[in-house]
Amino acid sequence: MPLSASELATFRVFLMTKRRVYLDHSATTPVDPRIANAMARAVVETFGNASSVHGFGQQARAAIDRARREVAALIGAKQNEIVFTSGGTEANNLAIRGLCEASSAHGRHVITSAIEHPSVSGVCTELEKRGWEISRLPVYANGIVHVDDVARALRPDTVLITVMLANNEIGTIQPISEIGSLVRDKKQLWFHTDAVQAAGRLPLNIDELGCDLLTMSAHKLYAPKGIGALYVRRGVRLHGQNVGGHQERERRAGTENVPGIIAFGEAAKLAREELTSRSQHDRALRDRFESLVSERISDVVMNGDREQRLAHLSNISFRFIEGEGLLINLDLEGVAVSTGSACSSGTLEPSPVIRALGVDDELARGSIRFSFGKDNTEADVDYAVEALAHAVERLRLLSPLNRHDLQDFAGCTG
Amino acid sequence: MICKILQDVQDSLVNPANPVNPVPYSSKFKDHLAHPRNAGELPGANAVADEKNPVCGDRLRLSLIVKDNRIKAVRYLAYGCPPTLVCGSILTELIDGKTIEEARNLTRADLVNAVGGLPSRKHHAAALAIETLHAALAN
Numbered sequence: 001m002p003l004s005a006s007e008l009a010t011f012r013v014f015l016m017t018k019r020r021v022y023l024d025h026s027a028t029t030p031v032d033p034r035i036a037n038a039m040a041r042a043v044v045e046t047f048g049n050a051s052s053v054h055g056f057g058q059q060a061r062a063a064i065d066r067a068r069r070e071v072a073a074l075i076g077a078k079q080n081e082i083v084f085t086s087g088g089t090e091a092n093n094l095a096i097r098g099l100c101e102a103s104s105a106h107g108r109h110v111i112t113s114a115i116e117h118p119s120v121s122g123v124c125t126e127l128e129k130r131g132w133e134i135s136r137l138p139v140y141a142n143g144i145v146h147v148d149d150v151a152r153a154l155r156p157d158t159v160l161i162t163v164m165l166a167n168n169e170i171g172t173i174q175p176i177s178e179i180g181s182l183v184r185d186k187k188q189l190w191f192h193t194d195a196v197q198a199a200g201r202l203p204l205n206i207d208e209l210g211c212d213l214l215t216m217s218a219h220k221l222y223a224p225k226g227i228g229a230l231y232v233r234r235g236v237r238l239h240g241q242n243v244g245g246h247q248e249r250e251r252r253a254g255t256e257n258v259p260g261i262i263a264f265g266e267a268a269k270l271a272r273e274e275l276t277s278r279s280q281h282d283r284a285l286r287d288r289f290e291s292l293v294s295e296r297i298s299d300v301v302m303n304g305d306r307e308q309r310l311a312h313l314s315n316i317s318f319r320f321i322e323g324e325g326l327l328i329n330l331d332l333e334g335v336a337v338s339t340g341s342a343c344s345s346g347t348l349e350p351s352p353v354i355r356a357l358g359v360d361d362e363l364a365r366g367s368i369r370f371s372f373g374k375d376n377t378e379a380d381v382d383y384a385v386e387a388l389a390h391a392v393e394r395l396r397l398l399s400p401l402n403r404h405d406l407q408d409f410a411g412c413t414g
Numbered sequence: 415m416i417c418k419i420l421q422d423v424q425d426s427l428v429n430p431a432n433p434v435n436p437v438p439y440s441s442k443f444k445d446h447l448a449h450p451r452n453a454g455e456l457p458g459a460n461a462v463a464d465e466k467n468p469v470c471g472d473r474l475r476l477s478l479i480v481k482d483n484r485i486k487a488v489r490y491l492a493y494g495c496p497p498t499l500v501c502g503s504i505l506t507e508l509i510d511g512k513t514i515e516e517a518r519n520l521t522r523a524d525l526v527n528a529v530g531g532l533p534s535r536k537h538h539a540a541a542l543a544i545e546t547l548h549a550a551l552a553n
Contacts, residue, residue: 325447325496328439332448341495361471398453398499400464400475400491405455 018334021380025220025373026168026197026313027338032222032270039224039263050256051247060258067265071229074268075195075214076205083230083251084261088196088217089119090241091230094252095192095213096123098238099160100132106188107157108132113145113174114356115167120194121352124162137163139356142305143172150179154189161191165214166198169340169353169369170304171313173198180210190236196220196228200271201279201310212236218260222374223267227260278374282312285372285381290314292385297392299402301363303354314370315340317354317363320402321395326368329391335384340367362401440530443500450499452506456489463549467542472498474546476505484513497532497539504528505543514551520544 022030046063048056065079072079085091100110112124114136124134135153137145145163161183166173176193183191192213198204199216206214214231218224230251232238238251245253271278293300299319318326323339330337340351341364349355350364370384400406439447459477466473472494479487488510492502508528509517525540526532532540 320493322494325499328444328447328496332444365471394448394450395499398450398491399493400473401493403455403491406464406475406491 019383020334020336021376021384022336023370023372023376023380023384024336024338026171026369026371028219028225029222029373030375031224032267034270035223035263035266038266039259042259042262046258046262048258050258051245060256063258063265064256064261067261067268070265070268070272071216072231074199074204074216074272075209075231076207077231078234080249081206081231081234083232083248084256084264085228085230085252086226086257087219087228088117088194088215089228091215091217091228092117092119092194093123094238094241095215095230095232096120096127096160096162098241098251099190099192099213099236100127101239102237103159103188103190107155107159109135109155109158111135111137111150111153111158111161111163113137113139113163115139115143115169115172115353116162116164117168117194117196120162120164139172141358142308143167143170143303143353143357144305144308145174145179147175147178147182151182154182158189161189163193164197165193165195165204165209166202166310167304167353168197169338169351169367170315170357171197171310171371172304173202173308173310176209176211180208184210197310200268200275201312203275206231206233218264218267221264221267221271223263224260227257227264229264274374279311281374282372282376285376285378286312286314286370288378289370289372289381289385290316292381293388296385296389301359303357303359303367312372314372315354315367316370317359317367318392319362319366320399321392322365323368325395326366326388326391329394330384330387333387333391335387338369338371340369341365439496442530443496446500446503447496450490450492450503452489452503452510453491454489455491456487459487459489461550461553463546463553465542465546465549467494467498467538470494470538472539472542474498474502474542476502476546476550478509478550480514480551483515485509485511485517494542495536495539497529497536498542500529501525501539501543505547509547517547518551520547 046060048060050057050060050064068079068082072082128134137149139145163174165176183189191211193211194215196215196217200221212233217228240251242253247253247256301317303315323341327337327339340354350361354364354367396402456477459479461478461480464475475491477489478485488506490502490506492499522540522544525543
């Protein structure tokens with residue numbers, strides 16, 4: 001719905017007077033102008049269909065191949081092991097359904113974790129409805145899967161293990177190489193990892209990780225939405241989910257999204273070149289943020305392992321208050337974050353990820369994710385902490401949960 | 415040419431006058447969320463109720479001073495999703511100074527209207543507020 005002239009005027013004043021700080025880089029990242037330029041050029045200049053034999057087509061084919069090499073290099077893979085998809089969700093669907101449908105003759109058991117992204121857990125739930133058995137491994141208070149639990153869950157009819165590389169809500173890094181060692185010598189057992197949050201943020205090498213399938217997404221790497229990739233180790237059989245064309249080595253039919261692929265290639269190249277500096281930058285901001293929050297705000301719980309986690313992400317529960325109210329208060333101050341509260345996701349249950357850490361509902365509902373990026377500054381952090389401290393204080397003044405003078409209402413103490 | 419267009423787009427992105435979609439709540443709603451009216455506990459209250467939504471855990475507490483059949487003062491405390499916080503705030507404005515009879519006649523729909531509308535899955539917030547009001551007036 002378009003804004004009225006007066007609303008627009010108010011909003012312009014708001015935008016001009018308020019600083020805007022984007023701290024939601026785990027949801028998506030702003031597009032890097034270098035990537036936007038490469039993509040814009042491709043939209044106009046590289047319009048050929050890569051399946052065409054003529055020069056226009058071959059120009060597109062060559063551009064795709066260059067991008068494929070860059071994406072493969074990001075994880076130390078070979079270029080013919082990369083399948084471009086429309087994004088992380090499609091890659092996860094193709095990996096899990098594709099693998100399970102191709103290997104159901106060997107067994108119908110899948111091992112996964114309790115903190116997967118919905119594009120993994122949702123596919124697992126659907127497989128379960130079709131008669132597959134799913135073992136969902138717990139995570140402990142630090143948000144990390146135990147390798148021993150994986151070993152114990154293995155059965156002769158297990159065909160797939162799918163455990164994410166780094167969690168999207170709390171950033172905890174899972175023991176993928178250890179799980180990889182566990183499955184390396186096993187026949188008829190494959191290992192998938194959803195690396196959407198990790199690829200381009202952590203140095204990754206597919207041989208060290210030991211997985212057969214790995215999911216990536218470009219829009220977490222300062223590229224636009226609509227493009228992702230699945231690494232498929234040579235020799236792994238997948239049942240295609242898109243049929244009706246020979247593209248992507250029969251794994252994903254459909255005319256290639258050439259501009260998207262070129263943007264992903266550029267994003268992968270930049271991420272590889274700048275990985276160390278970005279990671280140091282994000283970590284410094286994140287650590288500054290967490291230490292300021294600890295100084296300024298009482299009754300906070302930092303969620304997830306302190307060490308084994310992504311450098312750009314901080315997940316904090318604020319006691320006595322609920323996340324979406326805090327999110328909107330921050331938004332009014334121009335600070336963009338995410339919450340694990342149920343209200344903002346349209347369900348009644350608060351975040352399954354935070355719940356999986358074994359915390360109570362109040363902490364799960366009061367959890368906020370702050371995720372930093374390469375263009376954030378120290379001034380952004382300081383501004384966000386100031387806005388956060390005020391918003392938390394305001395909401396706590398309103399909350400009955402921290403009022404010890406209200407004990408006369410037994411059974412209603414929250 | 416393309417790069418010129420792109421440059422314009424990039425300029426407009428850093429231009430603070432560039433409009434972006436605001437969060438999907440009315441400005442009245444956000445105003446009450448940022449500046450709750452009548453927040454707190456009322457000393458000397460003679461009608462108090464504290465109700466909880468057993469499903470989602472949202473909680474609302476009203477304390478009133480009722481004198482000569484009229485609500486003379488009101489304060490509220492709330493925990494839960496934004497509609498719960500805002501319904502509490504707007505409820506206190508609606509009932510302040512009203513007779514008991516007038517306050518009792520207030521319906522969930524009245525409150526939803528006063529908030530400026532709520533999606534149906536958030537109507538429970540208005541229901542909790544009205545329920546708490548009735549409980550306070552009953553004791």
